[in-house]
Amino acid sequence: MLLPPPPGAPRPSRRTLLRSALGAAALAPLAACSVPGARKDVPTGRAEIAAAVRDFWSGRRRTGKLDFVNYTQYIDADPADQSRHPTLEEFTRRTGIEITYQELIDDSASWFGKTQPLFASGEGIGHDLMVVGSDSYLTKYIELGYLAPLDHSRLPNFARHAGAAYKNSSFDPGNVYTVPWQSGMTGIGYDPAKVGRKITSWQDLRDPALRGKVGMWNDAVQMGNVALLAIGRDPETSTPEDWRRAADWLRGQRDAGMVRAYSTATYQSALQRGDLWASLVYSGDVYQANRSGSRLEFVIPEEGGLLWTDNLCLPVTAAGAVDALTYMDYAYRPEVAARITETVQFICPVPAARDVIVREAAAATGERRAALQALSTSPLVFPSESDQSRLRRMRVLERAEEKQWNALFEPIYQA
Missing domain, CATH: 3.40.190.10 (Periplasmic binding protein-like II)
Incomplete structure (x- = not known):
């Protein structure tokens, strides 16, 4: 034990x-x-x-x-x-x-x-x-x-x-x-005050106006899957040829100087400080950052986001x-x-839990009421059916495919 x-x-x-x-x-x-x-x-x-x-x-x-x-x-x-x-x-x-x-x-x-x-x-x-x-x-x-x-x-x-x-x-x-x-969810988090416009697409992370202000991850699994979304492919049904095209998309972003840092550990604090203007993010990190006083936006890009x-x-x-x-x-x-x-x-994997929280909020007062109301209405905790429809699962790799996937995506952030 x-x-x-x-x-x-x-x-x-x-x-x-x-x-x-x-x-x-x-x-x-x-x-x-x-x-x-x-x-x-x-x-x-x-x-x-x-x-x-x-x-x-x-x-x-x-x-x-x-x-x-x-x-x-x-x-x-x-x-x-x-x-x-x-x-x-x-x-x-x-x-x-x-x-x-x-x-x-x-x-x-x-x-x-x-x-x-x-x-x-x-x-x-x-x-x-x-x-x-x-x-x-x-x-x-x-x-x-x-x-x-x-x-x-x-x-x-x-x-x-x-x-x-x-x-x-x-x-x-x-x-x-x-x-x-x-x-x-994995999607894009950004500071609208810095970016100056709405972000709607993975292609926005290659916008020259954001050069040097974009955060990506030192994570081949997530990076490969979001790049597949960026090129219009569903990760779950993607092929090795799709993976090569996705890796090309990521290399193009890197070589254009778009990415300030590849890190899963520091992107949240970098967004809050303003070092990054937009980044690959977990939805929960944006929720937590905004509870701490930040004014970040989370978006599921039009090409889709990831559900884990x-x-x-x-x-x-x-x-x-x-x-x-x-x-x-x-x-x-x-x-x-x-x-x-x-x-x-x-x-929450139980949609009916939202109704419970709504009832609790109605019966609560003060800070607890405000917190429960914010939780029950947050699309980062209870995504709408429309948001859910744009989420995709990550590619399940067979044992024989793992080496090929690694060889394509790891060098992008290790270079």
Whole structure:
């Protein structure tokens, strides 16, 4: 079982980790994903999946205990005591299931590195429920047979309340192994006072008027996918020829002197200082910056933006699998999703949670009322159907494609 960090050790939030850890490590770990161990013949057809579900869940019962591992600051917390998580306490009161909740995950690469040997040995990781991003590591967990197929007959709240955008994704068709935890958008953030006009397109990041004031990322995954959008290609169905054209688009931007810096770690502060006028951004960072007094705009470009998702999944070795599935379904109750959203302020996968927040705002006063009203009306937390329709998922790379992708996109920001 993985041990927690020393007491008092500083730990960044999921928002910070998305910026800093994902960038520098994003594609280097992809090369390391060709891990030793046999790739499993995972079920694909409807009958095969149904049989796998029956085999895994047959005879399983609640244990009354659940070990849940997550990123830091990625669940609701009591403002007076950050170690308390009201929705977890309410879950225990409702179900009698005791939860051990730990914040041990720093990033996809290091977590996979810690857990893969334990999975491969068959001893398990000591956790019943974990959060995994919709990146290449999720694909590896599935390919290696490390995740349990979900029994959707026990997930009625997911079926009823999950938004359409969070069902049947390309990285897990049919939600066989995952349900979304939180989500977010990648688009363009800019300072309208500096730019002097509206930004509407990825092509605006090649406008000579912004030369030396544009921020891009040292992240081949995100860079490659947004460049595919910029050339009018859907990342999910893109081809290697599309990738080459996308890399040409990024090189043209770089060679024209448009980019001030390639960094996932510093773009938010650079936008707020005015060093950058426009940048590739996570939607949640613009929301947080504006809560701190900035006046930035976030736009999903007309060619489309990216939707990413962090997911709840069950290790195949989970002792408390039924308990974990019970929590998964509980998290899709609108009132529970609303509590979590009020703290983490990412995109909520439960649209009905907005109605809960609206009702709470009407009953609140003062600063809390204003904060809840801002949250419930923010398109960065509850995107409109029109915004959702312009979001695309990132390309799921097969093992044989990863080297080619890296070779095209990494040199652009490493040069």
